[in-house]
Amino acid sequence: MNWPGELELLRGDFSRKRAGMLRHILSVLWKQGKDTLQNKEILIQFVMFPVITIIMENAIEIPGMPEHYFAMLFGAMYLGMAPLLCTSAILAEEKEKNTLRVLLMSNVRPGEYLAGVGIYVWCLCMAGAAVIGLAGGYRGSGFGNFMLIMGAGFLVSIIVGAAVGVFSRNQMMATSISMPVMLILSFLPMLAAFNESIAKLARITYSGQIHLLMGQVEKLHLSWGQTGILLLNLAAALLFFAAACRRSKRFAG
Amino acid sequence: MENRNGLAVQTAGLQHCYGQKRVLEDVSLQVKQGEIFGLLGPSGAGKTTLIKILTGQLKQESGTAEVFGKPSGKLTGQEHRDIGIMMDSFGLYERMNCIDNLKFFTMLSGIPKERGKDVLEKVGLWPARKTLVSRLSKGMRNRLLLARAFLGEPRLLFLDEPTSGLDPRTAAEIHELLLGERERGAAIFLTTHNMAEAGKLCDHVALLNEGRVVECGEPDEICRKYNHQKTLMLHLYNGRDLILGHDRSGLEEMMQYLERGELETIHSSEPDLETVFMELTGRGLN
Known part of the structure; x- marks a missing residue:
């Protein structure tokens, strides 16, 4: 037995696997970049809310309007809409057009593919969030905290979007599922300003919580309750995703 | 990579059902390395199901399906890289151009990206390399699917009706490409319902009807047998x-x-x- 030699072989095998995984994720990222440039339906999701925020922040000034009002409003909508719609649409399209099958036949693991798509959507969303934050007047540590909470929110939305995409057989089904979910997540924080019952409901969603946190980014403090709600939302998204994967596997089998 | 006895594909007593409908029944075949094997049968005979089983997309109910001497569902990454698949149902990225579609797969497989140019030239699509897939004709799409299957210089090619719906000239060009692949030493497993194509291209054929192989052998030998x-x-x-x-x-x-x-x-x-x-x-x- 040549233990150091075998250990070296194992290490080599592990490095190769890791390199392969990284190559797959980077390839999916590259493909997504190329594809999105031609996909106006997806591209507009990343551009719409940042542009609206810039326009509203510069065009409308109402006396007594809270600070960062439009950035908070459109930031929460962007959070609940763009990552969810984009992720579910990308996955559902790959399933519908059978390109996902080709990828899986090319040794790409489902996790690698999802990581590639997820990282891509997250990065684009973060770029949009930076525009919203800067247009809304967030600066310094406030801007950093704004990006931090938006990043966490995007992660949950991407998981929900991935679950919808995995669950759906085609793009039509993905749209019909993601639309109501997206409307609830994006509009609840806005409607909460008009009705206390809706406000109570909004507070149990991650988009509602993040909307509230956006107002206190200069001195960001997460209470145990808020942390719990955010973690529960993340757990629910992961459960939904696991259920969608199981259903998809059963359907494929 | 091929089996010790020179077989790229081997099935024995293969059976598969979709619900109550039996689509493959006792299918036993052998495909040697370096030959073109044609599976002939009308639509719905079970040809695509057999390819799906052999490429690990479906698991058979009973019997064995081996590729390179290993069960088709348990191939390693390297063995998968040695297989090229062209199926009409396999999609292409419509919003990307031809060369980018291939570049993506060279990146995934760690193949030099120049290989994309080589295969596009081989299938005659180099002049259309910058054309979006959504703008390609049926014949050009088939060529691109073939180019993708050729990308890793596979030792085994599964081609599901590669010339279906193509004009005779394009079909003849694809035949030339397949003969070139055989020259290179690749085994080709193709399905078709075009008997002239099978007679011209294939070293061995199997006639599949309602999931059963009703005859198998060299095309000339079969024809002589029934003379x-x-x-x-x-x-x-x-x-x-x-x-x-x-x-x-x-x-x-x-x-x-x-x-x-x-x-x-x-x-x-x-x-x-x-x-x-x-x-x-x-x-x-x-």
């Missing part, structure tokens, strides 16, 4: 056609026409694959 008439057809310069027996008197008569310089062509009376298929199943291939 019940044993006759020769003569066409004379004066326009007359004659049918002569395979016996001594038939041979003497033929020699007379030959000596008199009246004989233009001689044809044997072997049936073609479609006629054999009809004889065996009572139905046509299309």
Whole structure:
């Protein structure tokens, strides 16, 4: 037995696997970049809310309007809409057009593919969030905290979007599922300003919580309750995703 | 990479059902390395299901399906890289151009990206490399699917109806490409319902009907086996056609026409694959 030699072989095998995984994720990222440039339906999701925020922040000034009002409003909508719609649409399209099958036949693991798509959507969303934050007047540590909470929110939305995409057989089904979910997540924080019952409901969603946190980014403090709600939302998204994967596997089998 | 006995594909007693419907029944086949194997059958005979099982997309109910001597569902990454698949249902990225579609797969597999250019030139799509896939004709799409299958210089190619719906010229060009791949040493497993294509390209064929292999062998050998008439057809310069027996008197008569310089062509009376298929199943291939 040549233990150091075998250990070296194992290490080599592990490095190769890791390199392969990284190559797959980077390839999916590259493909997504190329594809999105031609996909106006997806591209507009990343551009719409940042542009609206810039326009509203510069065009409308109402006396007594809270600070960062439009950035908070459109930031929460962007959070609940763009990552969810984009992720579910990308996955559902790959399933519908059978390109996902080709990828899986090319040794790409489902996790690698999802990581590639997820990282891509997250990065684009973060770029949009930076525009919203800067247009809304967030600066310094406030801007950093704004990006931090938006990043966490995007992660949950991407998981929900991935679950919808995995669950759906085609793009039509993905749209019909993601639309109501997206409307609830994006509009609840806005409607909460008009009705206390809706406000109570909004507070149990991650988009509602993040909307509230956006107002206190200069001195960001997460209470145990808020942390719990955010973690529960993340757990629910992961459960939904696991259920969608199981259903998809059963359907494929 | 191939099996020790030189077999790229081997199935034995393969069975598969979709719900209550049995689509494959006791299918036993062998495909040697470096040969073109044609699976002939009408639509719904089970050809695509067999390819799906052999490429690990479906798991058979019973029997064995081996690729490179290993169960088709348990191939390693390297073995998968040695297989090229072209199926009509396999999608392409419509919003990306031809070269980018191939570049993506070279990146995934760690193949040098110049290989994309090589295969596009090979299938005659290099001039259209910057064209979006959504703007390609059916023939060009098929070529691109073939190019993707050729990308990793695979030792085994599964092609599901590669020339279906193509004009004769494009189909002939694809045939040339496949013969070139065989020259390279690749085994090709293709399905078709075009018996002329199978007769021209394949070293071995299997006739599949309602999930069962009804005949298997070399195309010429099968045709000779079902040549019940044993006759020769003569066409004379004066326009007359004659049918002569395979016996001594038939041979003497033929020699007379030959000596008199009246004989233009001689044809044997072997049936073609479609006629054999009809004889065996009572139905046509299309």
